[in-house]
Amino acid sequence: MQDKPTNLPQTQANGEQLKPITQVVLERRATNQFLPDEVPEEYLNAILRLGAQAPSGYNLQPWRFIVVRDAENRKRLQSAAFNQAKVAQAPVVIIAIGMKEEWKRTADEVFREGAERGAGDPATWEKSRDGAFKFLDNMQSMPVWVHRHTMIAYTTMMLAAEAYGFDTAPMEGFDPAAVKREFGIPEEAEVCALLAIGRGQEPEKAYPGRLPLNRIVFSERYGTEWQEK
Numbered sequence: 001m002q003d004k005p006t007n008l009p010q011t012q013a014n015g016e017q018l019k020p021i022t023q024v025v026l027e028r029r030a031t032n033q034f035l036p037d038e039v040p041e042e043y044l045n046a047i048l049r050l051g052a053q054a055p056s057g058y059n060l061q062p063w064r065f066i067v068v069r070d071a072e073n074r075k076r077l078q079s080a081a082f083n084q085a086k087v088a089q090a091p092v093v094i095i096a097i098g099m100k101e102e103w104k105r106t107a108d109e110v111f112r113e114g115a116e117r118g119a120g121d122p123a124t125w126e127k128s129r130d131g132a133f134k135f136l137d138n139m140q141s142m143p144v145w146v147h148r149h150t151m152i153a154y155t156t157m158m159l160a161a162e163a164y165g166f167d168t169a170p171m172e173g174f175d176p177a178a179v180k181r182e183f184g185i186p187e188e189a190e191v192c193a194l195l196a197i198g199r200g201q202e203p204e205k206a207y208p209g210r211l212p213l214n215r216i217v218f219s220e221r222y223g224t225e226w227q228e229k
């Protein structure tokens with residue numbers, strides 16, 4: 001296990017200030033057209049490092065990410081993604097996958113080291129691990145469980161990219177079997193989503209609007225309208 005990342009870039013690549021979180025959330029658009037401009041390695045690593053800091057149940061981190069930059073590979077990915085142009089256009093596309101088995105093999109490291117770092121009791125980490133296995137065996141749909149967690153790390157990356165001034169395109173339009181076959185992804189994996197990162201072409205895609213809060217948020221119980229003050 002690793003410590004928190006240090007020396008992350010503290011400005012955008014053009015020297016401008018990082019965007020604050022409210023601006024990140026409001027300015028992010030699912031970008032349709034990308035320029036060929038590279039995402040500097042330092043920034044790509046920062047985006048990946050921040051994504052890896054996402055929370056997960058029991059800290060089991062069942063996500064894995066494949067960074068696709070090679071032009072030929074992006075073309076192959078585009079073919080597996082219903083030919084969406086942005087897959088070949090964007091300089092970076094991340095394939096986010098959730099592993100239904102692999103986390104079981106790293107669980108000892110997660111529980112033991114977590115306890116040693118003060119986030120658990122070093123005397124009883126094995127008991128905690130066994131409790132987690134039992135919970136996950138009995139309570140969860142494994143595909144749902146890995147999607148839930150992988151999409152949190154993925155979303156963290158999407159927002160980190162925006163904070164650094166990059167544009168992104170989240171994508172679910174792909175054939176998971178083809179993506180698995182083309183990129184050597186193990187059978188046990190769920191292919192959750194693709195994330196294109198780069199610089200969007202102008203004009204930016206229009207904001208499509210959102211449902212109002214009083215239709216998506218309830219107060220205390222389902223059906224009782226949330227009153228926005």
Ligand SMILES: Cc1cc2nc3c(=O)[nH]c(=O)nc-3n(C[C@H](O)[C@H](O)[C@H](O)COP(=O)(O)O)c2cc1C
Nearest residue numbers: 028029030031170171172173174193205206207208
């Ligand atoms: C998980 C996910 C998958 C998506 N898949 C696609 C896709 O395959 N192709 C596409 O053009 N847009 C895709 N979108 C983009 C959405 O259409 C877009 O986010 C939505 O219309 C809202 O627009 P905005 O993100 O610009 O606010 C996806 C978005 C999400 C979050």
